[in-house]
Amino acid sequence: MNIKQQDSRLRGNYILGIADNSLILGQRLGELCGHGPSLETDIAITNMSLDLLGQVRSYYQYVAQLSGEDKTEDDIAFLRLEREYKNVLLVEQPNTDFGYVITRQYFFDVFHLLLMQELQNSKDETLSAIAKKGIKEVSYHKRFSGDWVKRLGDGTEESHNRIQNAINDLWSYTNELFEMTEADQQAAEAGIGVDVSKLKEKYYNEITELLNEATLEVPETKYFHKGGKHGVHTEHMGYILADLQYMQRTYPGMKW
Amino acid sequence: MSEKEIKNLEEIFEAKIARDEKIEPKDWMPEKYRQTHIRQISQHAHSEIVGMLPEGNWITRAPSLRRKVALLAKVQDEAGHGLYLYSACETLGVSRDELYEQLHTGKAKYSSIFNYPTLTWADMGAIGWLVDGAAIINQVPLCNTSFGPYARAMVRVCKEESFHQRQGYEIMLTLCNGTPEQKEMAQDALNRWWWPSLMMLGPTDDESVHTAQSMKWKLKRKTNDELRQQFIDQTVPQADILGITIPDPDLKWNEETGHYDFGPIDWDEFWQVVKGHGPCNKERIAARVNAWNNGEWVRDAAMAYAEKQENKKVSKAS
Numbered sequence: 038m039n040i041k042q043q044d045s046r047l048r049g050n051y052i053l054g055i056a057d058n059s060l061i062l063g064q065r066l067g068e069l070c071g072h073g074p075s076l077e078t079d080i081a082i083t084n085m086s087l088d089l090l091g092q093v094r095s096y097y098q099y100v101a102q103l104s105g106e107d108k109t110e111d112d113i114a115f116l117r118l119e120r121e122y123k124n125v126l127l128v129e130q131p132n133t134d135f136g137y138v139i140t141r142q143y144f145f146d147v148f149h150l151l152l153m154q155e156l157q158n159s160k161d162e163t164l165s166a167i168a169k170k171g172i173k174e175v176s177y178h179k180r181f182s183g184d185w186v187k188r189l190g191d192g193t194e195e196s197h198n199r200i201q202n203a204i205n206d207l208w209s210y211t212n213e214l215f216e217m218t219e220a221d222q223q224a225a226e227a228g229i230g231v232d233v234s235k236l237k238e239k240y241y242n243e244i245t246e247l248l249n250e251a252t253l254e255v256p257e258t259k260y261f262h263k264g265g266k267h268g269v270h271t272e273h274m275g276y277i278l279a280d281l282q283y284m285q286r287t288y289p290g291m292k293w
Numbered sequence: 294m295s296e297k298e299i300k301n302l303e304e305i306f307e308a309k310i311a312r313d314e315k316i317e318p319k320d321w322m323p324e325k326y327r328q329t330h331i332r333q334i335s336q337h338a339h340s341e342i343v344g345m346l347p348e349g350n351w352i353t354r355a356p357s358l359r360r361k362v363a364l365l366a367k368v369q370d371e372a373g374h375g376l377y378l379y380s381a382c383e384t385l386g387v388s389r390d391e392l393y394e395q396l397h398t399g400k401a402k403y404s405s406i407f408n409y410p411t412l413t414w415a416d417m418g419a420i421g422w423l424v425d426g427a428a429i430i431n432q433v434p435l436c437n438t439s440f441g442p443y444a445r446a447m448v449r450v451c452k453e454e455s456f457h458q459r460q461g462y463e464i465m466l467t468l469c470n471g472t473p474e475q476k477e478m479a480q481d482a483l484n485r486w487w488w489p490s491l492m493m494l495g496p497t498d499d500e501s502v503h504t505a506q507s508m509k510w511k512l513k514r515k516t517n518d519e520l521r522q523q524f525i526d527q528t529v530p531q532a533d534i535l536g537i538t539i540p541d542p543d544l545k546w547n548e549e550t551g552h553y554d555f556g557p558i559d560w561d562e563f564w565q566v567v568k569g570h571g572p573c574n575k576e577r578i579a580a581r582v583n584a585w586n587n588g589e590w591v592r593d594a595a596m597a598y599a600e601k602q603e604n605k606k607v608s609k610a611s
Contacts, residue, residue, distance in 0.1 A: 064353060070345065070349045071342075071368060072583070073588065074584070075592060076379070077376070078591070079372050083365055084369070087366060090358060090361060090362050093358065097358070114358050135587075135588065135591045188594050188595050188598040191601060192596075192598040193594050193597045196593070196597075283354045284354055284355070284356035288356075291471055291472055293360055293467060293471075
């Protein structure tokens with residue numbers, strides 16, 4: 038492998054670590070379409086799914102191009118093995134109830150925006166352009182999910198308890214967002230990627246502030262889950278992929 | 294109000310409609326006009342949101358990213374249509390909650406077509422092509438209907454529906470230009486959706502109870518049978534381009550009438566589905582009721598939070 042190929046592979050791996058989060062979260066949100074608590078939230082959640090999948094297409098098209106092989110965005114989205122998906126465990130967590138949906142979203146959005154804000158400075162022009170476009174979308178996502186955390190937290194006793202439960206459950210998946218994989222490390226050193234470990238303090242400060250405002254408690258646990266970034270997922274992932282890949286696996290090699 | 298005064302108002306009202314002027318929510322209108330519009334507009338709104346379900350069934354399984362995004366956007370459009378149709382309906386003095394209640398208890402109807410299952414990806418094509426195609430034929434005349442909010446909502450609905458229809462046809466075209474398996478999938482979808490689509494244009498004229506009054510109020514411009522013929526005449530050549538066969542052995546061009554003749558429609562099936570015994574009636578309503586019930590605590594929280602914020606503002610101000 039020559040240097041150029043090595044560089045492309047590095048970038049490709051790095052990008053998958055970002056893009057797969059959007060894919061799996063976009064897929065999860067897609068499950069909710071038509072089942073929201075109101076038409077307005079239904080439309081908003083579908084919007085976020087659409088934004089995320091739009092970002093995924095830009096990333097994967099770029100990864101396909103970098104691969105130097107005859108690959109398409111769909112090959113990357115649909116035809117990998119579970120271990121080859123690099124999303125964090127947080128985004129694959131199920132739509133248990135609206136409290137979980139909002140908490141998962143908020144925990145991801147705060148990170149996502151911090152990431153995009155840094156990624157726009159990437160030396161890689163394509164990544165920088167995707168990030169710049171993404172900032173607008175993700176800012177809106179964070180506003181939506183953050184507002185709902187406040188509403189549910191400081192709404193009724195039931196909503197408070199429900200979202201507190203979701204926060205307690207999902208908290209243990211937040212730390213993985215800041216884990217630096219080898220691909221992350223190399224990309225950060227090359228000025229292409231973001232050192233996410235440096236976003237951690239800001240992230241937890243911001244979340245703590247909003248949870249306080251929402252009369253919610255910040256969990257005290259020191260135990261966190263990880264694995265997704267290395268392709269070791271939760272038991273949910275296989276089912277997500279069974280849906281996602283159904284058509285491509287059942288009818289290989291066809292155009293749709 | 295005296296009988297004479299009412300009669301006078303009625304005359305002004307009828308004259309307005311005859312001059313093709315719009316009736317607006319604050320205008321006087323006969324109670325029957327109001328009730329008919331609540332019925333029709335809410336039925337239409339319900340159809341949009343129940344209609345999200347059969348297509349929503351394929352969002353997680355769409356075969357490509359492009360198709361997934363397009364399908365999500367389409368189903369989202371339907372939610373949007375539901376939203377502004379409910380809003381149009383609310384101008385007639387009924388709340389969205391009341392309308393939901395009518396849907397959930399089975400008092401209000403929605404288009405029967407959505408009680409059929411979506412079994413393959415080709416159904417996303419067939420629904421766009423045929424179901425949205427039939428819907429457009431039903432709906433385009435409503436852009437000129439007499440009730441202002443409905444007419445204005447329909448202008449936007451029709452634009453988007455027409456986009457959906459082309460999108461559906463393009464799915465069919467891709468399948469029909471694909472592998473034999475894909476073409477077979479397209480044919481199978483046409484076979485299953487053809488007759489229910491014809492039924493969407495409503496019962497035959499002699500069975501249709503609302504036609505005469507609706508024509509007068511411009512809620513209808515053509516009869517069900519005329520609309521059905523228009524749909525068939527327009528769709529048969531499209532099936533020919535796809536190279537798939539409409540499942541009607543009696544279908545043939547009639548030189549004399551300049552229309553296609555077609556075989557008998559199974560109205561027993563139609564009434565069975567309308568009366569709640571179609572393949573998915575129970576699932577569709579259950580899905581709506583679940584979404585509503587599961588969302589109750591969320592809506593309550595939003596109300597409670599808004600109230601608290603309002604109180605804070607008031608106490609700050611004082």
